[in-house]
Amino acid sequence: MVDSNKPQGPEDHSRRKFIRNSGIAVGGIVVGGALGSLIPTKQKDKDQSNAEKPINYNDALMFFTMEQFQTTEAATERIFPEDELGPGAKGLGVAYYIDHQLAGPWGMNAKDYMEGPAYNAEATQGTQTLMRRADVFAIGLKGLDDYSNKKYENKFTELTAEEQDDVLQVFDVAKEFKLSGATTKQFFELLRSMTIEGAYSDPLYGGNKNMAGWKMRDFPGSQMGYTEAIMNKEFVKIEPQSLREHMG
Amino acid sequence: MAKKLDKVDAVTVGVGWTGGIIAAELAKEGLNVVGLERGGDRSTEDFQMIHDEYRYAVRYGLMQDTSKETITFRNKPDERALPMRRLGSFLPGEGVGGAGDHWNGHTWRFLPYDLEIKSQTDKKYGKDKLGEDYTIQDWGITYDELEPYFYKFEQTAGISGEENPMGAPRKHDYPTGPMKSSPILYRFKKATKNMKLHPFQLPSANLSEQYENPDGETINACQYCGFCERFGCEYGAKSSPNITVIPTAKKTGNFELRADSNVVEVLHEGGRATGVRYVDVKTGEEFVQPADVVILTSYVLNNTRLLLQSKLGKPYDPKTKEGVIGKNYCYQITAGATGFFEDEKFNSFMGAGSLGATVDDYNGDNFDHKDLDFIHGGSLSITQTGQRPIENNPVPKDTPKWGKDFKEKSLHYFNRSLSVGAQGASMPHRNNYLSLDENYKDAYGNPLLKLTYDFTDQDRNLHKYLSEQAADILKEMGADKVEAKEISEHYDIVPYQSTHNTGGVIMGDDPETSAVNNYSQMWDVDNLFVIGASAFAHNGGYNPTGTVGALAYRAAEGIIKFMDEDKQLVKANKDRQLV
């Protein structure tokens, strides 16, 4: 029952600091790429934002690996970028939203008809793949890197914004690049729709941080009623409210 | 309509320790090898969020998906077998690296006694020691013959350890020194020495120091972070196929690894395997992979199931004791005791999977069994694996399971209790076996494997004996209150016990009573090798991986030999000799 000689704050043990301090990697002995890839790539802005924001423990991963998370963050940010109107996908926590969704029934297609046989479909017959969304996503993210490496000799997160847009464009429209078991378009559509969902769904799900997605477009979230506002000829700006407010 | 692929030299079914070792050894010899793994691709990068007890330990993040495939279970041949609908008693791995990614890293050599258990028992205690329902057999190989292969595996994995005075004799020191001796371990060692026992540091695949193995792969030093079993190692400090043999195999350029590839059938014609049929589990596409040699390197359960399903080898029949596939399924006896300490608090949350100390005085035939109603024994260890909070709520027996009292006591004892555990050996019994289920199917439409298993009198007697020894040690260690474990009425498929399942495709020197020879080559099909703990003729008093690794290295040698000679490598009779 003795106090520790050195009580340690959480930062002392963050992965980055650990690596820096322990000397385990400094000696250049990084094993089979084991440790290197575990360190977040963009450390600078990370350090700053950590200092200011209150900690949200929900911002951790249930599904992605670090690399997948970073690729998702980069790709969604191109789809929904930060600009003068407000935060982009990254600032909104969209990649966390996607991570949590893919870990759940949505990623498992739990409510979809997944019995075979699977045939090639006409355009009007809807998706026929028996691959689950989580798998399509993982293959798609790998595809983004593969294609980036092929065309720009670098992984997706290391490309310039213009190059990233070019890669995404290819995935959105072209047929020049093939994924195993899914089309790039299938993946891209999933990526795009989940980006929009993550920007605008209730913050309960891990995206739409601080309701900033809603604030940008003056959407008031979950209000009890609009009997007054609805008859107003002027636009009425209402501070948004999340489902959390209903918990009393 | 399965798509037929180009023929290769060798195909392995499963890419864990055994599949990885085979791939590395064959590929280094210039043979081209395809490794088929039913689970996903995996590497250290996947372990970023590994310190998540809920995801990995409670919800089995790295283990077999039972919605696709499980087993059915019953205690007795006359019961109705029902599916193990969720994981419990044991945790088969899935994904590249297999259970070799989420093991604790205890790396033992079985005792010389183990490999000749039948002849030694008969010689020392007479033929009737156990009775004829216990189907113990010699393994068809001696310890001396297997010693070089043990060492080879230990070198690959860089095992950290120190001499065991009661263990199998070693020709070389361990590649790396023993792990740190924490105060908990020290206390165990002191107490057992007082009791005239012979403690030593448990041989560990969590390395005590950084190490480069003979293949040039580097393994890091363990950080004692407390997340080993059920977790992958983010540091690359726990030896696993993913940081040793698989990269070695890949470097040769002769190895092709295909993840998400679930083999559903071994194809054969006229007593020769021609290849395997597998399904891409993500897209549902089916493929045929022809090969000169087919090597089953999946888990015990799946090795057995694939043979039964493919109608290879003669299925075991408990009524006649004839047939070999599915025979001599064994498990282990998890005996032990827990001690509660009122005035002391331990750093139990720190640790490593193999941070432990052991005494082998009650293992194998290291003690006299003349007046005992069992044979063999078990290792007794204290391990400091890092206690995690969801699953570790040690409370004395009379405590309620929930509510105020439970909360109070579980918090109090979380860092104030220690356990001494036993790995008790498991002897085969005619009614403990594996077969195919008639009613339940997996996601691919194939029958599930059926497990028929219960504890025997031998098990109960051994359990009692070992638990009493464990309790004595804890008393000597100064515990205020000691509770010895009791064996459950019947083997129960729900609570976790251990993932040390063995047997089903056992080795031996006689095709009548064994399925493979001492190269793990099938007696009935020369170009089919079945490697893993499925080959154990019984289960010893240690964790199995060290012995599995040794058998895999020997099998690799056999396969390379077979590639030249194309024949049965061992002559089948009592006076066994190389053909």
Add this chain to the structure above:
Amino acid sequence: MANELPKVPVVIVGMGWAGGIIASELTKAGIEVVGLERGKERKTSDYYMVHDELRYALRYEMMKDLSKETLTFRNTEKMRALPMRTYGTFLDGTGVGGAGSHWNGQNYRFLPYDFEIASKTVEKYGKNKIPDGMALQDWGITYDELEPYYDKYEKMAGISGEEVPIYGKRSAPYPTKPMLKTPVLEMFEKATKKLGYNPYMVPSANLSENYTNPDGIARGACQYCAFCERFGCEYGAKADPIVTVLPVAEKTGKLDLRTHANVIEILHDGNKASGVRYVNPVTREEFIQPADVVVLSSYVFNNVKLLLASNLGKAYDSKTGQGVIGKNYAYQITGESSLGFFKDKFNLYAGAGALGMEIPEYTGDNFDHTDLDFIHGAGIRMFQYGNRPISNNFVPDGTATWGKEFKQTSIKYANSWLKVAVQGASMPWRTNYLDLDPTYKDTYGVPLLRMTYDYTEQDHNLTKYMAKQTAPIMEEMGAEIIETTGSLEPLDVAPYINTHNTGGVIMGEDPATSAVNSYLQMWDAENVFVAGASAFPHNSSFNPTGTLGALSYRSAEGIEKYLKNGGSLV
């Protein structure tokens, strides 16, 4: 090994609007009823977290679980039908209240013209107006005969609305006044009036004011909270079987409502039904419920599927045109809308499912079709549903669909777009029908229903014509940018359109061409009643629920009669 239960007078399959109405009418008359619902129990208290666009609108919380059961689809008989694996064009309900819990509440009557469409068309335009292949039929009942039932239904639900002079005559005014005429609706009103039309407030089941119905059920007024379609109403302001007919039935003590009861077969001996077989999808137990009368009141698709799977009634054959079960499947024609982007910002986050205005001039035969290459018409309308942010990201054509430009434009117009929409009638066609799929099965081992459906010439011509009418309205409203869809692509099951599926067990006066009579009693099995939009011989341009409600009231009356006297009611 099904567990056989004691026999009851009436068993009802499906507890949505149709089943709820029939249950309430029969139990009020003292008849014991067992109500079987495949989904779960539902109450207003379940709508506590309902303002969740992701969970309810995008993840379909209240809809049928497709992993258990779906349908297969093809446009033409030449195609291989494939399962609708994930939600798209229509959203089947499940659970107590059915789709009646998550509808918008747009509540119309069909036109007198609809019920006698075949004879009136021939009368006015001659036989040749009906092309080969169009299976147009009268309904076997007239508007005037059905009017009292419409009235009864509307009073029960408390419909809010205003009279439209050129529609069928009403015996009484709407029970409640129209919904609020918001500023954007006023824009629509002004514009359409200027163009010479007579717009009216859409009749709404979202109450405009507090209302107590003849059964004594009191409900509060709509709060315009913008969560209607795909959501349940936490206020009970939207008429929903769970706040209207079902509590009434339950109060009688005569209704035994069993949830998690998925009927998989109608048991019958020749032309007499003896009961139903059902499975509890949770516990997987199987039961047989014997009954004197079996009422099918599940969704269109399931009514048809159950009859076909139970081999009851003669299955429709598209080659010969013979048989009736699965025949005259119809949908609705949408997509001729004009989307307008405005400079001004409106309070579009607020709204209600049935908050809208419509012009009556292009409906039914209210305009002359002599020189037109189609019959019937469409409602041209504008709604203020309340824009939710995930689903509403409209941007003008040519805008990128992702990236900075998309973000800025979608945000710019988030509260600045309006849509003049069209909902067109759908005429039956010989090659548009429902039957059983030969390949795919549901989780109970029953074949999936197969839909064969494509738009016809009639549909394309109607679309082209209506597209010409919407753009001028939008222009008049002052939109900056106007985009009009002028053509129909083949029906695609992926994007949502609407859930107004009809037909398959149609009513009529001739057993050779219809499956049920005007009491929805089966011609081939007198103790089987099949209620719902499955009885519509064609689909009008109006939302179907009002007519479904009226028919259900009539059917309830028929069942009572049958229980007393037996025999065919018509």
Add this chain to the structure above:
Amino acid sequence: MANEEKDSKISRRKFVKNSGYVAGGVVGGGLLGSLLGVNFKGSEQTSTAPVKEAKFNQALMYFTRQADFKTLGAATERIFPEDDNGPGALALGVPYFIDHQLAGSYGRNDQEYMQGPFHDGTAFQGLQSPLKRHEIFMQGIRALEKESQSDFNDSFTSLEGEQQDKILQKFEDDKVKLKGVKASEFFDLLRSATLAGAYSDPLYGGNEDMAGWKMKEYPGSQMSYINEIEEEDFVEMKPSALHEHL
């Protein structure tokens, strides 16, 4: 051009209070009343006090009825009560953890063998229920309420702690009959989920502020103990969550 509506936050309770919606007595089939929840005691303060840190994750993904959620909360609090050591299940956010888990693959048994036929097994063959976990929870929670109504004529959440324990005990002892699953099997799930919610990483919505770990003096996810492992004395550390790894 825009009017700013100040103080526009309308919680459900305030809404009802202010709107006169209920005051007029027009409650649709007695339905709105139930939306207010069974237990608003003491919650008034929390919503009027300035929001310290928005916990958006504390809303419901699985449960639809406030009453069910409150029953769940009360039951978990009896299993893991607040005491001198620290917070109980409620303050740890355990009910939110369970809600989110039931909405996910845990609740749907996505990774478990759920094919029939289903038979009762022996005590050693494991759970053989055809019900998925979310179905077991829903049924079990409703049965808790039903049982307390019949035994104590009051709702579970209004009972005294000891009365709640009696009800829970009946479930643990299989003295209540459920459909397709044993009451004790539901109880076991409830208990294990409560412990998981108290001690899992706060990523999942429970173990709020790592208070479960703090009580247990468990430091969560640390990078290494290589410098402490040989320490003779107990080492107290500030816990660290997975979030810190990003």
